Amino acid sequence: MMKRHPNTLLLAAWIACAAAASTGTLPGAPVPLGLPPADYPADNPQTPEKIALGQKLFEDKRFSSTGEVSCATCHAVEKAFTDSPLSVSEGIHKLTGTRNAPTVVNSAYFEKLFWDGRSPSLEDQALHPFVNPVEMGLDDHQPILDIVRADPDYARQFRTVFAKSGAAVTMQEVTQAIAAFERTQIAGDSPFDRWYFGGDAGALTEAQKRGFDLFVNQGRCVSCHVVEQTQAIFTDNRFHNVGVGINNIQEDVPGLAAEFLKAEATLSEVDVKVLTDKRTSELGRFAISRGLDDLGSFKTPTLRNVALTAPYMHDGSLKTLREVMEHYNHGGVTREGDPVNDFLSGGIRPLNLTEAQIDDLVAFMEALTSSQYAHSTPPAGSK
Amino acid sequence: MSKKTTGAVFGGLLLAVLLGGVANLADEPAPKDLERWQGEFMSVVKAGRELWVSPELGSNGVACAQCHPNAANTHPETYPKFQQQLGRVVALRDMINWCLRNPLEGQPLALDDPKMVAIEAYVSYERRGVPMAPGKH
Amino acid sequence: MCRCHVSTRRGFLKGAGACAVVSTLPMSMVELAFADSRRNFTFAYISDSHIQQIKGTQFVRNWDRGLIRAVAETNLLDPKPDFVVFGGDLAQLGKKEEIDHGAAMLAKLDYKYHCVMGEHDYYLDLGEYWSKLFGPHYYSWDHKGVHFVTLNSILTYEDWTHKRWPTAMQRMVEMAGLDNPNGSPFMVGEAQCDWLRKDLENVPKDTPIVLFSHSPIQKIYKGWNFWTEDAEQVQALLQPFDNVTVVYGHVHQIQYNQIGNISFHAVMATAWPWPYPQSYAQAESHLPKLTVPMNRADPFFERDATGWQLIDLDTGRVAMRYNLYNNTNRAVAFNPKTGQPEDTVFQAPQSRIDAQIHY
Numbered sequence: 001m002m003k004r005h006p007n008t009l010l011l012a013a014w015i016a017c018a019a020a021a022s023t024g025t026l027p028g029a030p031v032p033l034g035l036p037p038a039d040y041p042a043d044n045p046q047t048p049e050k051i052a053l054g055q056k057l058f059e060d061k062r063f064s065s066t067g068e069v070s071c072a073t074c075h076a077v078e079k080a081f082t083d084s085p086l087s088v089s090e091g092i093h094k095l096t097g098t099r100n101a102p103t104v105v106n107s108a109y110f111e112k113l114f115w116d117g118r119s120p121s122l123e124d125q126a127l128h129p130f131v132n133p134v135e136m137g138l139d140d141h142q143p144i145l146d147i148v149r150a151d152p153d154y155a156r157q158f159r160t161v162f163a164k165s166g167a168a169v170t171m172q173e174v175t176q177a178i179a180a181f182e183r184t185q186i187a188g189d190s191p192f193d194r195w196y197f198g199g200d201a202g203a204l205t206e207a208q209k210r211g212f213d214l215f216v217n218q219g220r221c222v223s224c225h226v227v228e229q230t231q232a233i234f235t236d237n238r239f240h241n242v243g244v245g246i247n248n249i250q251e252d253v254p255g256l257a258a259e260f261l262k263a264e265a266t267l268s269e270v271d272v273k274v275l276t277d278k279r280t281s282e283l284g285r286f287a288i289s290r291g292l293d294d295l296g297s298f299k300t301p302t303l304r305n306v307a308l309t310a311p312y313m314h315d316g317s318l319k320t321l322r323e324v325m326e327h328y329n330h331g332g333v334t335r336e337g338d339p340v341n342d343f344l345s346g347g348i349r350p351l352n353l354t355e356a357q358i359d360d361l362v363a364f365m366e367a368l369t370s371s372q373y374a375h376s377t378p379p380a381g382s383k
Numbered sequence: 384m385s386k387k388t389t390g391a392v393f394g395g396l397l398l399a400v401l402l403g404g405v406a407n408l409a410d411e412p413a414p415k416d417l418e419r420w421q422g423e424f425m426s427v428v429k430a431g432r433e434l435w436v437s438p439e440l441g442s443n444g445v446a447c448a449q450c451h452p453n454a455a456n457t458h459p460e461t462y463p464k465f466q467q468q469l470g471r472v473v474a475l476r477d478m479i480n481w482c483l484r485n486p487l488e489g490q491p492l493a494l495d496d497p498k499m500v501a502i503e504a505y506v507s508y509e510r511r512g513v514p515m516a517p518g519k520h
Numbered sequence: 521m522c523r524c525h526v527s528t529r530r531g532f533l534k535g536a537g538a539c540a541v542v543s544t545l546p547m548s549m550v551e552l553a554f555a556d557s558r559r560n561f562t563f564a565y566i567s568d569s570h571i572q573q574i575k576g577t578q579f580v581r582n583w584d585r586g587l588i589r590a591v592a593e594t595n596l597l598d599p600k601p602d603f604v605v606f607g608g609d610l611a612q613l614g615k616k617e618e619i620d621h622g623a624a625m626l627a628k629l630d631y632k633y634h635c636v637m638g639e640h641d642y643y644l645d646l647g648e649y650w651s652k653l654f655g656p657h658y659y660s661w662d663h664k665g666v667h668f669v670t671l672n673s674i675l676t677y678e679d680w681t682h683k684r685w686p687t688a689m690q691r692m693v694e695m696a697g698l699d700n701p702n703g704s705p706f707m708v709g710e711a712q713c714d715w716l717r718k719d720l721e722n723v724p725k726d727t728p729i730v731l732f733s734h735s736p737i738q739k740i741y742k743g744w745n746f747w748t749e750d751a752e753q754v755q756a757l758l759q760p761f762d763n764v765t766v767v768y769g770h771v772h773q774i775q776y777n778q779i780g781n782i783s784f785h786a787v788m789a790t791a792w793p794w795p796y797p798q799s800y801a802q803a804e805s806h807l808p809k810l811t812v813p814m815n816r817a818d819p820f821f822e823r824d825a826t827g828w829q830l831i832d833l834d835t836g837r838v839a840m841r842y843n844l845y846n847n848t849n850r851a852v853a854f855n856p857k858t859g860q861p862e863d864t865v866f867q868a869p870q871s872r873i874d875a876q877i878h879y
Contacts, residue, residue, distance in 0.1 A: 346822030
């Protein structure tokens with residue numbers, strides 16, 4: 001309930017401008033249809049000024065060794081915060097890593113960040129790309145701090161938001177602002193939401209409705225891409241080996257795994273190694289946890305807006321949703337008849353879906369595009 | 384009471400006795416009916432047990448009893464409840480269908496299929512006496 | 521995932537250095553550690569794979585994947601185990617195709633392995649084909665100062681075995697049903713008891729003994745054949761020894777117990793978990809009181825409550841580390857202060873977690 005207060009008008013005007021600039025959901029706005037309320041950490045409350053600061057940091061190319069790469073380079077707002085159609089992202093000097101840039105949209109619902117879950121929070125995640133040799137390529141975070149402390153606009157914003165200036169502005173404040181901005185990027189209200197939670201019987205086509213039935217029953221998708229009674233975030237926040245990537249290194253797994261079990265690698269070293277060595281990258285969460293049941297496991301991404309975020313999987317190796325469905329239909333191998341890797345997650349098995357059923361599932365997934373992205377054209381060739 | 388009324392009352396009682404004995408009021412089942420109906424029920428429980436141990440329910444030869452001897456660990460008393468694997472609150476027979484589709488790699492039964500009723504009868508019978516706890520995970 | 525820090529505080533689970541590796545292992549690994557550390561060694565334990573043929577070369581994929589995974593993970597163990605034991609029920613109906621399919625998976629182990637007979641392997645052809653691949657049904661051997669014995673403890677009454685059923689397959693199917701009222705209780709039998717008595721005659725009383733058996737060598741629940749009819753006789757033969765451990769399969773769940781000088785430890789199946797007998801509301805059962813039930817975190821996860829074990833033998837007593845896929849690992853170790861096996865984290869009733877009580 002808004003109080004009658006002079007600042008209300010300013011706030012309203014600001015919200016209107018901010019809403020135009022980003023498609024984010026601002027504090028105090030109702031939760032989008034089909035989503036649960038997001039968790040906001042107690043030590044990083046959302047404020048409009050912090051969000052605006054976070055967006056500025058997110059888009060600032062000066063935080064890279066070449067001055068050409070910002071977070072937005074790989075997480076571009078006009079591409080639903082990805083760099084579709086790239087399979088793996090390109091950092092400084094167009095250097096490539098090994099992993100596909102996940103969307104920031106709805107990342108507020110993840111309990112761990114990165115494909116292998118090595119970051120416990122959005123704040124922590126933001127630290128890593130700056131200093132990764134194939135992403136922003138900085139040696140350490142000092143250049144960022146030099147800029148935000150000295151630049152008059154930044155200095156004023158940090159003072160307003162955090163009541164800090166000079167040396168008191170640290171990477172904690174920087175990443176808190178970035179995380180606050182990222183948490184506004186939540187999006188529900190897709191045709192599926194309107195049909196399933198909103199009671200609009202006509203919001204889905206018949207093919208999409210059949211696709212949903214397959215999603216929950218024969219396709220078994222809901223086991224990991226969670227849909228619940230009153231909301232759906234389409235991820236179980238767990239890690240699974242679905243046979244992508246690891247299938248290509250099956251012979252190497254014993255040697256690679258042994259290396260990790262012996263080494264006392266720090267998290268930063270792992271961060272560098274997984275993006276620069278493709279074979280290590282395929283170990284997935286095992287490289288972080290050293291749990292043998294994490295071998296080749298990657299985080300279940302959300303399927304919201306999936307039609308816009310091609311290509312798919314942690315390595316971007318599956319170009320279209322149809323290819324994804326065929327991989328699952330074959331029981332965790334991309335080419336039918338290929339050997340299944342020994343560490344495949346328990347629930348993955350051949351699904352015996354017909355071509356028509358695959359069509360219906362793909363149609364269903366296309367119904368998960370949120371209304372604010374409805375105008376976006378899916379990348380060419382994504383079907 | 385007048386003679387006429389006494390006679391009417393007496394006649395009514397006689398009629399009642401002639402019609403069926405002291406215990407057999409119109410809406411009360413006779414003991415032999417109860418026994419027979421219990422037998423009818425047990426015949427369906429028995430049919431459910433046969434399905435429970437049958438390798439033919441699914442397509443891969445796995446029987447329910449392999450993982451659920453005497454229907455243990457099926458928890459029929461906790462249904463309906465939210466099941467993550469189906470994304471919504473479901474009844475026992477929906478979970479039976481999940482098992483038919485997945486570990487047994489078979490086709491689901493129609494929700495009103497007599498086989499489904501038989502399986503539910505067997506599962507519930509093996510769990511008799513346990514208090515209801517719907518929704519319990 | 522690894523609860524080593526707690527067990528170190530409790531002090532009775534030695535070998536914490538191996539824990540980082542241990543916690544990543546999904547099989548039963550048994551480590552025998554002595555005061556003289558030169559004699560320390562480990563072995564792995566895989567059990568109850570129940571390879572089940574559908575038709576021709578088609579097998580139930582779920583059970584196949586369980587054994588494949590256990591073998592692959594054992595091969596990643598570091599330090600390497602001295603050997604592997606397979607605890608029985610390789611096949612589901614004892615068919616040649618099933619035994620062959622399972623044997624092909626076991627052959628991928630990088631280590632020597634010893635096999636224990638299970639009833640699902642035995643009752644089709646009375647273990648004839650199994651013997652061709654895996655050797656005698658009962659035997660013993662010594663390794664680094666420990667006397668190991670394997671028994672075939674799933675035999676039953678002669679009449680039931682030879683006269684009751686018209687065909688061998690019928691006999692196998694009847695025994696395959698855990699809750700089948702037409703079943704018959706397991707036993708070791710006179711012949712093996714005699715053999716065991718002679719085998720143990722010249723073993724010094726302070727030599728640690730580890731006995732592998734498929735049935736529990738205890739009487740837990742007859743309705744599901746968690747039972748050995750002549751358990752007391754076998755226990756009596758073992759009681760004179762200072763340190764005895766019985767490791768058994770068949771039950772597909774965590775169980776452990778102490779009877780006199782004998783510790784008992786059950787191993788997990790790679791195929792599927794079984795309910796605890798007390799979850800059958802219509803019958804009484806006697807689960808060993810010590811047992812903290814296994815974790816059932818998510819019954820719909822296909823590998824839930826399956827796995828394998830790492831066994832530590834500290835001064836001749838077993839400490840078993842269970843690796844439960846996508847689940848909190850468990851370690852059950854012999855506590856010399858209390859003289860019995862205990863879960864290193866969850867033994868006290870107030871320490872239980874949901875996954876152990878909610879099913």
